[in-house]
Amino acid sequence: MSSELKVDTISEKTTSNGVAFSNEVKLDTLSEKTLGNTIQLGHTVSEDVTAATSSSGTLTLDASVGGFFTVALSENITTWTINNLPAGRATVITVRFTQDSTDRTVVSTINTVAAKTAGGAGWTMSTGSGVIDIVTVLYDGTNYYLIPQQAWS
Numbered sequence: 353m354s355s356e357l358k359v360d361t362i363s364e365k366t367t368s369n370g371v372a373f374s375n376e377v378k379l380d381t382l383s384e385k386t387l388g389n390t391i392q393l394g395h396t397v398s399e400d401v402t403a404a405t406s407s408s409g410t411l412t413l414d415a416s417v418g419g420f421f422t423v424a425l426s427e428n429i430t431t432w433t434i435n436n437l438p439a440g441r442a443t444v445i446t447v448r449f450t451q452d453s454t455d456r457t458v459v460s461t462i463n464t465v466a467a468k469t470a471g472g473a474g475w476t477m478s479t480g481s482g483v484i485d486i487v488t489v490l491y492d493g494t495n496y497y498l499i500p501q502q503a504w505s
Contacts, residue, residue: 404447411458415443422448425456425477432462437491445489455479460498462489467496478503 399420404413406423409430413421416436423429437443449458460467460474467489469475475498478485484504490497 413445413447415445419444420446420448422450424450425452425458428456429458432459434462434489434491440493442493443491445491447487447489449477449485449487451477451479451481451483453481462491462496465496467498469498469500475500480505 400418402413402418402421404411404421404423406425406427406429409427410433411423411429411431412433412435414435415438434445456477458475458477460469467475475487480503482505486501486504488499488501490499
């Protein structure tokens with residue numbers, strides 16, 4: 353008997369105590385739709401790391417394949433799209449951008465919507481060869497919020 357359960361979706365739709373697992377569970381979607389209950393996660397939550405590339409200035413991320421993306425910049429990003437965001441659900445995606453030897457720019461508009469940033473001034477990608485900006489994108493179903501952590505090296 354294996355101690356690992358691999359599934360695409362686990363939905364717990366009862367008003368009882370829920371579903372408990374004692375070992376590792378790998379899943380694409382975890383949906384909690386009980387009456388006021390919560391999902392409790394112990395230890396750590398891990399995500400697959402997905403490398404994404406741009407083409408002709410367009411960066412396209414697919415939320416259905418994960419929530420953590422790495423982008424090695426090789427051109428300016430003038431269009432940023434996130435596909436397959438779940439309807440009616442808040443979603444968090446993290447993107448690690450790494451500059452190449454030429455300073456690149458990344459637009460603060462996602463799916464043609466200007467992203468909101470602290471202070472409303474937008475986000476400007478840090479400059480310098482190999483410099484990393486880690487940007488968390490919070491989507492609330494209407495708005496995109498960018499939370500950048502800048503100039504990692």
